[in-house]
Amino acid sequence: MSNVRQQDIAEHGEVIPAVYHSPPLLKFLGELAKESIIPNPWEYEKFIINRQEKTGDTHGWHWGDYPYSMIWIIQAPDMSCGGLLECIPHTYWDKKELMIQEHVLQNPISTRAHIAGDIYVLKSDTTLHRVTPLVKDATRIIVNMAWEREMDRDRAVTHETFAFRD
Amino acid sequence: MNKTHEQETKEPIGFDGKLNKAFSDINTQIQQHIDKTFCNTNNIRWMAESLLKDGYLKISNIVPDSVKRVFHEDVRSLLSQFAKRRDIHIEVYW
Ligand SMILES: [Fe+2]
Numbered sequence: 001m002s003n004v005r006q007q008d009i010a011e012h013g014e015v016i017p018a019v020y021h022s023p024p025l026l027k028f029l030g031e032l033a034k035e036s037i038i039p040n041p042w043e044y045e046k047f048i049i050n051r052q053e054k055t056g057d058t059h060g061w062h063w064g065d066y067p068y069s070m071i072w073i074i075q076a077p078d079m080s081c082g083g084l085l086e087c088i089p090h091t092y093w094d095k096k097e098l099m100i101q102e103h104v105l106q107n108p109i110s111t112r113a114h115i116a117g118d119i120y121v122l123k124s125d126t127t128l129h130r131v132t133p134l135v136k137d138a139t140r141i142i143v144n145m146a147w148e149r150e151m152d153r154d155r156a157v158t159h160e161t162f163a164f165r166d
Numbered sequence: 167m168n169k170t171h172e173q174e175t176k177e178p179i180g181f182d183g184k185l186n187k188a189f190s191d192i193n194t195q196i197q198q199h200i201d202k203t204f205c206n207t208n209n210i211r212w213m214a215e216s217l218l219k220d221g222y223l224k225i226s227n228i229v230p231d232s233v234k235r236v237f238h239e240d241v242r243s244l245l246s247q248f249a250k251r252r253d254i255h256i257e258v259y260w
Pocket of ligand 1: 062063064124129
C-alpha cells in the first residue's frame, strides 16, 4: 500500500486541506452527527491518501482514533478484486482487550462496494471496520479525513490506528 | 496493539485559510451546494439516523461535482509526486 502523508498534502496540496477545513462542510457534518465537530487537533491524522495496489493489500479490522471519518473513493476496482468495506457498527474499543474475532463472530457484518466518486461518512470510533484484501493486483485509491468532537478537543488520544486509514 | 511503521520525522504543517488560494472559493461553492441540495430538514434527519444506526452514511453529493473534480485532481497530482509504499506491520486479526 502506498500513501501520501499529511505533511505532504498540507504543504503541496490545496483543495484537500481547503475542503477538510471548510466551515460550511464542518457545520453540515455536525448536523448529520448531531454534535459539533472540529478539525483534528493532531495534525498528522487529519487526512491521508492511500493506494492499495498489490494482492493482499488491506486495511485490517480496526476502530478509528477519532469519531468521524469521511472517505473519498478516487478509484475503485471491480468488486471481484476485493477492497470492499466491511462494518460492524455499535461496537466498543477496549484497548486492553480488543476481542476482534469475538466481535466478528457475534455481530452481523455489513459489506459495501464502492465506485469512483463515492463519498461516505463513518462513525469510526464505534464502528469496527476493515477493507477486505485485494485478491488480485488492482488499484484502489482513497482519501481518508478524520475529525474530532468539539467537546473532546482537549482529550488525550493514543494514536493506535494512525497507520490504518480507510 | 503493537505496531511499527516508518518514523514520520517531518513536522506536520498547520492550516491557514488566508494562505490557501482555494479556500474561499471552495467554501462558497460548498455552502451554495448544501443550501440547495440539503434544504429539506426532514432528509437531514433521516440521514443523521442512518449514520447513527449503521455507523455509515454514503453521501456522495455532499460537495458539488465542481469541487469533487478539483479534489480528485489534487489527489492525482499529490500521488504522482509524493506517494511512497509504506508497508505497515501490525498485529493481524485476518
Ligand atoms: Fe478506518
